[in-house]
C-alpha cells in the first residue's frame with residue numbers, strides 16, 4: 699500500500715489487514731510504530747502499557763496455533779475472515795502483545811481505557827507508513843496458554859495483540875455508514891437507537 703501523509707485519509711484508510719507479504723518489518727519501522735503508541739494519551743499520563751514484540755517463530759507458531767483454535771471454536775467452517783484471505787499468524791511478520799497492569803487480576807477503567815489509544819496510534823502509524831495491521835482479542839479464548847507462552851506475570855493482562863506487516867495487496871478505504879446515523883444533537887435521539 700502507498701504511505702499516507704494526509705491525516706483525514708489516514709482515518710478512512712486504516713482498516714483490518716489479516717494477510718501480509720513476506721517483506722520483513724525492519725526495526726526502524728517498528729520503532730516508529732511503537733513510538734507512536736508511546737505518545738498516546740493515558741490517564742494521568744500513567745503510560746500503563748508494555749509491548750511484547752513477537753517475531754521469533756518458536757513463539758509465534760504456537761501462538762498462531764492457539765489463535766487458529768479460537769477461530770475454529772467461534773466460527774467452525776464458516777469463518778468470514780478466512781474467506782477474505784486471512785492467513786495464520788505463523789505468516790504474520792510481527793505480533794505485538796499490548797499488556798496492561800491488572801493488580802489482583804483486574805484492570806481499572808483508567809488503565810483499561812488507556813491502552814487502546816496506544817493501540818490505535820500504533821495502527822494509524824503503521825498505515826501512514828504503508829503497513830497493515832489488525833487489533834485482535836479473539837485469542838482471549840485461549841488466554842491461559844498464551845500468557846504461559848509469553849511468560850506474562852501475575853498482575854498483568856494482555857489487552858490486545860496487534861498483527862503487523864506489509865500488506866499482501868492494496869486495500870481500499872474502510873467502509874462505514876453515514877455519520878448521521880451515529881450523531882445526536884443536544885439530547886438522546888430515539889430514532890438512532
Ligand SMILES: Cc1cc2nc3c(=O)[nH]c(=O)nc-3n(C[C@H](O)[C@H](O)[C@H](O)COP(=O)(O)O)c2cc1C
Nearest residue numbers: 712713714715716779832833834835836837872873
Ligand atoms: C476490540 C476489537 C477487537 C477485535 N478483535 C479482532 C480479532 O480478534 N480478530 C480479528 O481478525 N479482528 C479483530 N478486530 C478487528 C475488527 O474486526 C475490524 O476492525 C472491524 O471488522 C472493522 O473492519 P475494518 O477495520 O477493516 O474497517 C477487532 C477490533 C477491535 C476494535
